[in-house]
Amino acid sequence: MAGSLRQVALVGTAVAVAGGVAYAVWRSYFPSEAAQGPEEQQQQPLLSSQEGAALGCARAPESQDVPPSKQILVLGLDGAGKTSVLHSLATNQVKRSTAPTEGFNAVCVSTEEMKMEFLEIGGSESLRDYWKKYLPRILLLIYVVDSADHKRLPVAKKLLHQLVQSNSTLPLMILANKQDIEGAYCITDIHDALALSEIGDERKMFLIGTHVAEDGFEISSSLKDTRELIAQLVSEVV
Numbered sequence: 122m123a124g125s126l127r128q129v130a131l132v133g134t135a136v137a138v139a140g141g142v143a144y145a146v147w148r149s150y151f152p153s154e155a156a157q158g159p160e161e162q163q164q165q166p167l168l169s170s171q172e173g174a175a176l177g178c179a180r181a182p183e184s185q186d187v188p189p190s191k192q193i194l195v196l197g198l199d200g201a202g203k204t205s206v207l208h209s210l211a212t213n214q215v216k217r218s219t220a221p222t223e224g225f226n227a228v229c230v231s232t233e234e235m236k237m238e239f240l241e242i243g244g245s246e247s248l249r250d251y252w253k254k255y256l257p258r259i260l261l262l263i264y265v266v267d268s269a270d271h272k273r274l275p276v277a278k279k280l281l282h283q284l285v286q287s288n289s290t291l292p293l294m295i296l297a298n299k300q301d302i303e304g305a306y307c308i309t310d311i312h313d314a315l316a317l318s319e320i321g322d323e324r325k326m327f328l329i330g331t332h333v334a335e336d337g338f339e340i341s342s343s344l345k346d347t348r349e350l351i352a353q354l355v356s357e358v359v
């Protein structure tokens with residue numbers, strides 16, 4: 122166990138949160154280019170400039186000395202908690218989702234240093250075909266699992282391994298969500314259930330326990346740490 126855990130940073134300690142969250146805008150849509158092949162998408166941003174602008178992630182013209190938005194893909198099985206985590210990260214308040222994402226969900230989170238564009242694709246079976254199409258455009262993949270959904274962890278593992286096999290260096294952050302539920306697997310169990318030691322040690326990989334607790338409260342320190350780490354990771358990628 123200790124050997125396999127060496128390849129993964131288990132994050133649970135406090136990291137100071139720099140910068141505030143400026144806004145979050147919610148939207149579900151199917152982009153028109155979803156039918157294109159990954160090659161055609163390689164040079165395109167995750168969100169078009171119009172979509173980015175609508176979400177408050179407008180890009181500055183290249184002549185201006187303003188860093189571009191950082192693009193992050195958020196995947197995982199239906200019900201894992203992707204929307205709830207994203208909404209909480211963006212607003213700093215716990216807000217559990219009440220409906221499945223029927224397509225895509227784009228969220229913009231600003232810190233003092235940068236704007237980060239998160240794109241969640243719903244986890245239901247019919248949407249999983251879209252997952253891979255966005256991989257070539259992103260700086261970081263966040264994969265959310267329901268730590269209490271023991272039965273479906275093998276499916277979550279299979280899909281994760283399929284996603285990462287085509288890119289050995291894409292940074293990966295796994296959120297072992299719903300840690301508040303009694304009987305939820307702890308992160309070492311999740312590490313084993315997802316066979317993370319097989320994913321290779323070329324990439325940066327993080328496994329973090331999270332939960333989106335009671336509505337209306339400030340988010341937990343683990344979620345704040347997660348946001349801080351995401352900002353740090355994407356700022357390191359050129």
Ligand SMILES: Nc1nc2c(ncn2[C@@H]2O[C@H](COP(=O)(O)OP(=O)(O)OP(=O)(O)O)[C@@H](O)[C@H]2O)c(=O)[nH]1
Nearest residue numbers: 199200201202203204205217218221222244332333
């Ligand atoms: N107990 C508990 N429930 C959670 C947590 N996170 C999310 N939920 C609940 O789990 C259900 C699914 O959450 P969503 O955020 O919609 O899950 P999702 O991954 O976005 O699902 P899809 O959009 O269908 O792919 C909702 O009822 C949430 O309230 C958590 O940390 N703990």
Ligand SMILES: [Mg+2]
Nearest residue numbers: 203204221222
């Ligand atoms: Mg969702």
